Amino acid sequence: MDTREPLQFYSVPLAGVDTSELQGKLIVIEGPDAVGRTTQIMQLRQWLEAEGHAVLDTGMARSALAGKGIKEAKGGNTLGPITMTLFYTTDFADRLENEIIPALRAGFVVLIDRYIFSIMARAIARGEDRRWIEEVAGFALVPHAVYYLHADVKDLLSRVVVGRGAFDYWESGMDLRFGPDMYESFVRYQTKLIRALDSMAKKYNFTIIDAGQPANTIFAELQELISTQILTPTRSSAARRARRATRGNGGS
Amino acid sequence: MPVLARNRYKGKLIVVEGIDGSGKSTQISLLSHWLRSQGYAVAFSEWNSSPLVQQTTRRGKRKEMFTPTTFSLLHATDFADRMESYILPLVKAGAIVCADRYAYTAFARDVARGVHRNWVRNLYSFALRPNLSFYFRVPLDVALGRILGGRDAIKYYEAGMDLGLSRDVEESFRLFQGRILDEYDAMAAEMGFHIIDATLSIEEQQKKMREIVMDQLGDSTTVLRTPLGDFNGHPRAAAVL
Numbered sequence: 233m234d235t236r237e238p239l240q241f242y243s244v245p246l247a248g249v250d251t252s253e254l255q256g257k258l259i260v261i262e263g264p265d266a267v268g269r270t271t272q273i274m275q276l277r278q279w280l281e282a283e284g285h286a287v288l289d290t291g292m293a294r295s296a297l298a299g300k301g302i303k304e305a306k307g308g309n310t311l312g313p314i315t316m317t318l319f320y321t322t323d324f325a326d327r328l329e330n331e332i333i334p335a336l337r338a339g340f341v342v343l344i345d346r347y348i349f350s351i352m353a354r355a356i357a358r359g360e361d362r363r364w365i366e367e368v369a370g371f372a373l374v375p376h377a378v379y380y381l382h383a384d385v386k387d388l389l390s391r392v393v394v395g396r397g398a399f400d401y402w403e404s405g406m407d408l409r410f411g412p413d414m415y416e417s418f419v420r421y422q423t424k425l426i427r428a429l430d431s432m433a434k435k436y437n438f439t440i441i442d443a444g445q446p447a448n449t450i451f452a453e454l455q456e457l458i459s460t461q462i463l464t465p466t467r468s469s470a471a472r473r474a475r476r477a478t479r480g481n482g483g484s
Numbered sequence: 485m486p487v488l489a490r491n492r493y494k495g496k497l498i499v500v501e502g503i504d505g506s507g508k509s510t511q512i513s514l515l516s517h518w519l520r521s522q523g524y525a526v527a528f529s530e531w532n533s534s535p536l537v538q539q540t541t542r543r544g545k546r547k548e549m550f551t552p553t554t555f556s557l558l559h560a561t562d563f564a565d566r567m568e569s570y571i572l573p574l575v576k577a578g579a580i581v582c583a584d585r586y587a588y589t590a591f592a593r594d595v596a597r598g599v600h601r602n603w604v605r606n607l608y609s610f611a612l613r614p615n616l617s618f619y620f621r622v623p624l625d626v627a628l629g630r631i632l633g634g635r636d637a638i639k640y641y642e643a644g645m646d647l648g649l650s651r652d653v654e655e656s657f658r659l660f661q662g663r664i665l666d667e668y669d670a671m672a673a674e675m676g677f678h679i680i681d682a683t684l685s686i687e688e689q690q691k692k693m694r695e696i697v698m699d700q701l702g703d704s705t706t707v708l709r710t711p712l713g714d715f716n717g718h719p720r721a722a723a724v725l
Contacts, residue, residue, distance in 0.1 A: 247552055247598040297549050298558070301540030311536065312568030314610050318561040319537070325553045367606045371553060 236374045239336065243370030249333060251373070256336035257462050258373060260347040263381030264425050265403040266391040267443045268450070272381070273345050275451050276458070280341050285463075288335040291345030295326035306402060313358035313407070320351045321368055328372065336373075348372045349436065353428035357421060358408060376462050378436060379454060380429065381443040385422050392418070487605055487675070488587065488613035494706035495575035497612055498697065499586035501668065502620035503661045504642055505627030506682045507689070509584050511620065514690050515697065516582040525708035527574045531585035534565035545641060552597040555641070559590055560607050567611060575612060578708035580701075587611045588619075588675060592667035596660060597647060616700055618693060619677035621669070624662055626683055628654070 236242065239254045259276075261269045273289055280287045293302045302319050305311045311319075324347075335342050348369040355365040392399060399414040401407075405421025406414065433440060441453060491497055498515070500508040512528075520526045532541060541558055544550045550558070571581050587608040594604045631638065632654075640646070643653050644660025672679060678696055680689050701707065 244600045244603045297544050297554060298540050300543075301537065304539070305536045308536070310565075310569055312565060315534075315536065315561055315564040315568055318557060318564050318607075322540075322554055322557040322561055325551070325557050326549070329551050329553065330549075361609075364606060364609060367603065370603070 238374050238376040240374050241370070242372055242374060243367060246329065246333075246371050249329075254333065254336040254373075256338065256340045256342055258332070258336060258342050258344070258375040259458065259462065260344045260349075260375045260378045261381065262346060262349050262378055262429065262438065263443060264383065264388060264422055264429065265400075266388050266395065267381045267383050268391070268447060269345050269381055271447055272451060272454060273343050276343055276454060279455060280343075280458075283463075285341045286335075286339070287343060288331060288340050289343040289345065290327050290331055292320060292350065293323055295323040296330070297326040298323040311407065313355065313360060316407075317351060317355040317358075317360060317365060318368075320354075321348075324348060324351065324369075325371065332373075344375070347375065347378065349378070349429060349432055349438075352432065353425050356428040356431075357405065357424035377457070378438045379457070380433060380438040380440050381450070382430075382440050383426075383443040385419050385426065387444050388422055389418070488609065488611050490613050491575065491615055493576045494578035494708070496580045496616070496701065496704075496707060497571065497575055497583065497614040498580065498616045498618075499583040499588070499614045500618045500620065501585060501588045501592075501677065502622065502682060503624075503627050503664050503668070505629075505631040506620035506622040507630070507686070508618070508620040508682075510686060511618070511680070511689055511693060512582050512584050514686075515693055518690075518694065519580055519582075519697070520710075523709045525577075525579045525710060527570070527579050527581045529566050529571055529581060529583045531583075531589060532559065532562055534562040536565050537562040545639075548640060548646070550641065550646060552594065552599050552646075555597065555646075556590060556594040556599050556604060556607070559594075563587065563590070563608070564610065572612060578706055580707060583614070586614060586617070588617065588668070588671065588677075591671060592664045595667050596663035597644070616697065617675060617677050618696075619668060619672055619679050620682035620689075621679050622682035624658060624665060627661065628658060631657075 239251055239258060241251070261273055263269050270291075273291075277287050277289050293299045298319060302323055305316075305319060332342050332344070352362075352365050352369060356362055392403075399418050403422075404414045404418040405424075406417055408417070408421060410417045410420050432438065439457060441450060443450065445453075498512075500512040502508040516526050516528050532538070537558065541562065544554070544558060571583070574581050590604055590608060595601050638653050638657050643657035645653065645656050647656075647660065649659040650656040671677075680692055682689065
């Protein structure tokens with residue numbers, strides 16, 4: 233299990249970032265495609281703002297630098313697995329350095345729809361080396377919480393069929409060339425993705441939430457968790473701050 | 485830590501490295517034309533040339549959006565695309581692939597920008613290890629003289645202006661390329677670079693290069709050659725190009 237404090241780097245620090253300046257909260261929602269992450273983020277944002285918090289929400293392929301390029305690359309048929317992994321990592325780094333870290337400095341609550349774990353899961357599902365991508369993504373900050381909306385493929389299928397009415401090329405992992413059938417490919421690919429995410433749960437301290445519940449129930453559970461674990465300072469984090477303050481006084 | 489995976493395929497990978505103004509592009513171009521004229525199937529790959537990534541790199545440079553980390557990652561993305569869809573399949577097929585700059589450029593340049601050394605090396609660990617790596621070593625002043633004489637202006641990122649080393653472009657270029665030079669020199673032995681004195685005449689450098697390449701290729705029978713039937717007295721562009 234990862235025992236690092238929130239808002240520290242997983243492994244390699246980013247140049248020019250002093251993590252002691254970061255004071256906001258970093259909350260990640262993870263989960264496979266079509267599991268209902270976006271709905272939850274939207275509702276959480278409204279609730280947090282109503283509570284008086286400044287909120288930034290961000291998600292994959294939304295960076296000013298690489299968002300457009302990724303969408304264009306996915307429109308073609310030549311995007312290889314390592315290229316895709318690195319393109320998404322570039323997109324993540326751009327948002328981390330230019331949006332997420334500045335927002336954390338300013339004391340925002342940052343809600344992230346998929347973090348490095350989705351990038352890693354996609355890489356692992358495509359047969360890339362786990363240690364390679366873990367180290368590549370090692371400049372990410374440890375979030376205060378990772379809420380993993382857990383579902384099995386059966387649940388995802390009904391959401392895709394009812395909610396979207398069609399299978400998506402990339403969500404079905406068609407680039408893996410399991411075969412011409414999108415349904416079968418979706419099942420195989422999403423099974424691999426879920427397995428990859430499951431395998432990270434312990435190491436990266438995921439809080440697992442049953443995505444099979446009604447959306448309102450999930451929202452209530454997230455509200456409860458965020459209120460009690462993140463927004464209300466616990467005794468240990470208050471103690472940590474006190475220790476820091478003491479150290480600061482001693483040094484001056 | 486083993487850097488880069490050994491080439492177990494039929495083809496060969498030849499790369500050139502050096503700071504801007506070292507003359508490496510001229511040399512690899514001459515070499516690839518010569519190899520082609522010898523009947524080898526030759527392909528060429530240039531740094532920063534992936535059609536998937538090019539637009540994004542252009543946007544980042546134009547708007548000066550890069551941090552050292554995103555600069556490093558996007559160049560690795562470009563490299564990955566060329567590796568996955570171009571270099572690797574061609575080397576597997578038995579071609580000689582000539583690359584103008586390779587992962588070592590990132591090892592030198594990204595580290596000079598302050599990116600963590602081991603992180604960059606891990607980033608590129610999917611790359612094929614070249615059969616031959618030429619490093620064109622040139623004193624800073626010579627390189628600077630060539631660049632100032634030959635091109636209109638030194639570009640923002642080439643000069644490392646993003647690092648704030650100096651407000652003067654020429655001074656910044658000197659400082660930044662000096663750091664890169666140090667990084668190249670430091671890895672030369674570890675990476676097995678063939679060092680070419682880039683102050684020699686173009687002809688002398690090319691002669692040395694060809695000797696080393698012939699020595700390495702020897703009578704390699706695995707490397708693809710242009711079909712003889714098509715030859716007809718006129719050397720044709722290699723089949724893969």
